[in-house]
Amino acid sequence: MAIHEIRKYPDPVLKAKTGRVDRFDESLERLIKDMIETMYAAAGVGLAANQIGVPLQLAVIDISSREEGGPKHPVIVLINPEILEQKGSVVADEGCLSIPDFSESVKRSAWVKVRALDRAGKPFEIEGEGLLAKALQHEIDHLNGLLFVDRLSPLKKNIFRRRWKKAMAETA
Numbered sequence: 284m285a286i287h288e289i290r291k292y293p294d295p296v297l298k299a300k301t302g303r304v305d306r307f308d309e310s311l312e313r314l315i316k317d318m319i320e321t322m323y324a325a326a327g328v329g330l331a332a333n334q335i336g337v338p339l340q341l342a343v344i345d346i347s348s349r350e351e352g353g354p355k356h357p358v359i360v361l362i363n364p365e366i367l368e369q370k371g372s373v374v375a376d377e378g379c380l381s382i383p384d385f386s387e388s389v390k391r392s393a394w395v396k397v398r399a400l401d402r403a404g405k406p407f408e409i410e411g412e413g414l415l416a417k418a419l420q421h422e423i424d425h426l427n428g429l430l431f432v433d434r435l436s437p438l439k440k441n442i443f444r445r446r447w448k449k450a451m452a453e454t455a
């Protein structure tokens with residue numbers, strides 16, 4: 284297994300369209316294991332394949348480190364996922380491993396039901412609210428080339444761009 288470099292905004296791979304996974308072989312299994320290891324190494328709760336430069340519809344989520352009273356959700360592997368249903372709306376703080384040192388409140392559905400394939404290619408459905416709903420929507424957005432900053436109001440988007448430019452100027 285290997286830890287991969289996480290691509291950072293504004294890397295174009297984060298905006299590119301991802302392709303469906305249609306081969307469930309050893310190389311896919313290796314990629315999934317690498318993604319899980321990379322997510323843990325970065326202390327993230329989710330990672331999409333395009334964040335390590337692989338434009339495939341594949342994401343991993345593990346919110347167990349943030350769950351109170353012991354983990355209820357083991358690591359989730361989402362392949363070719365789609366949102367089937369969504370309800371309500373909630374505004375909560377969000378961040379992303381591809382946009383370090385920036386978080387902002389984002390409006391999302393409060394509950395979602397998602398259909399995906401598991402690592403063996405078997406279809407399954409998962410539904411969730413709270414952090415799980417947020418993570419599911421955030422990762423599926425990644426696979427559609429969307430970052431959480433794309434969902435901010437024009438005003439907050441400007442704040443983000445200004446802060447990002449400043450950070451770039453400081454590290455240059």
Ligand code: NI
Pocket residue numbers: 378379380381421425
């Ligand atoms: Ni992210």
